[in-house]
Amino acid sequence: MTRVLSCIQPTGQVHLGNLLGALRPWVAGQHTCDAYHGIVDLHALTVVDTPGVVGDDTLELAAVLFAVGLDPELATVFVQSHVPEHSQLSWVMECTVSYGELSRMVQFKDKSASREGAFISAGLFTYPALQAADILLYDADEVPVGEDQRQHVEITRDIAIRFNHRFGDTFVVPEAVTPPAGARVMDLQDPTSKMSKSSTTDAGCIYVTDPADVVMKKFKRAVTDSETDVRYDREAKPGVSNLLDVLGAVTGRPPTELADEFTQYGPLKVAAAEAVVELLAPIQARRAELLADRSELARLLRVGADKARTVAAATLDRAYSAIGLLPA
Numbered sequence: 163m164t165r166v167l168s169c170i171q172p173t174g175q176v177h178l179g180n181l182l183g184a185l186r187p188w189v190a191g192q193h194t195c196d197a198y199h200g201i202v203d204l205h206a207l208t209v210v211d212t213p214g215v216v217g218d219d220t221l222e223l224a225a226v227l228f229a230v231g232l233d234p235e236l237a238t239v240f241v242q243s244h245v246p247e248h249s250q251l252s253w254v255m256e257c258t259v260s261y262g263e264l265s266r267m268v269q270f271k272d273k274s275a276s277r278e279g280a281f282i283s284a285g286l287f288t289y290p291a292l293q294a295a296d297i298l299l300y301d302a303d304e305v306p307v308g309e310d311q312r313q314h315v316e317i318t319r320d321i322a323i324r325f326n327h328r329f330g331d332t333f334v335v336p337e338a339v340t341p342p343a344g345a346r347v348m349d350l351q352d353p354t355s356k357m358s359k360s361s362t363t364d365a366g367c368i369y370v371t372d373p374a375d376v377v378m379k380k381f382k383r384a385v386t387d388s389e390t391d392v393r394y395d396r397e398a399k400p401g402v403s404n405l406l407d408v409l410g411a412v413t414g415r416p417p418t419e420l421a422d423e424f425t426q427y428g429p430l431k432v433a434a435a436e437a438v439v440e441l442l443a444p445i446q447a448r449r450a451e452l453l454a455d456r457s458e459l460a461r462l463l464r465v466g467a468d469k470a471r472t473v474a475a476a477t478l479d480r481a482y483s484a485i486g487l488l489p490a
């Protein structure tokens with residue numbers, strides 16, 4: 163079975179874009195591949211420095227992952243910091259990648275520019291080395307990523323190939339793949355930008371925890387355009403097309419076909435909102451249950467950490483002996 167790994171950072175609340183674009187495809191994928199999913203809390207440290215925040219966000223994200231339907235018996239769901247091999251292999255990765263390669267990472271350039279004048283951690287710079295460790299520790303064949311993360315998978319491949327060349331065949335060289343048909347959800351207030359927790363206002367972002375009335379209000383206020391016809395055209399009608407995409411993703415129907423069923427924006431907004439409310443209701447209920455039972459949540463994460471550690475420890479061992487570090 164193909165081993166697939168994808169990870170998500172616990173920064174802020176989970177939103178509809180995460181849910182439809184990543185988490186639901188993960189749930190589907192656990193039946194068809196050997197899936198590893200890390201909640202990468204150490205990556206979040208590159209930008210978070212307030213005590214307690216990362217832990218709370220990690221717990222929240224874990225609750226949502228299980229509420230959405232990830233099954234610890236099928237997929238390996240773990241918290242990165244529970245598997246110390248990530249930090250250990252990360253150093254080896256740092257010594258296998260060059261300063262020049264890390265300097266060319268677009269995400270580093272963007273993130274450090276946007277933090278101008280603020281604290282820019284060295285971790286923000288070496289971030290791809292930790293990500294390479296995440297991937298290579300699990301002998302992942304495939305890493306489904308969006309465009310923004312392709313470069314990080316490319317550098318991981320380069321690191322793996324270089325290491326294998328220097329020290330002998332040790333790592334599986336992973337492939338970046340396009341994620342399976344997850345919807346790309348845009349900001350309801352700015353439908354040319356991806357829905358994101360860092361958007362300027364909350365009005366364009368549907369959180370998994372939003373109650374029904376808030377979801378309805380956000381959809382009703384969604385930006386459309388000054389024409390009046392409903393048609394699926396991402397270029398000319400990004401707002402309307404986004405509503406159709408959301409409705410399509412939730413109902414499993416093609417957005418172009420849905421477009422024929424609406425003649426006005428109002429009813430389309432209401433239909434999208436109702437579909438999302440219905441999708442969220444059972445997830446919200448299960449999330450609340452899990453968060454009320456912290457020991458169960460901790461148990462589920464221990465199952466994942468144990469499975470992850472078994473694989474990760476063996477890979478780290480292989481890497482250390484390939485290098486020829488003196489055995490302890």
Ligand code: TRP
Pocket residue numbers: 167168169170171202205292293296297305307311314
């Ligand atoms: N860098 C990824 C992001 O910001 C998160 C991530 C960390 C990741 N490690 C990974 C994604 C390994 C895929 C595989 O979205």
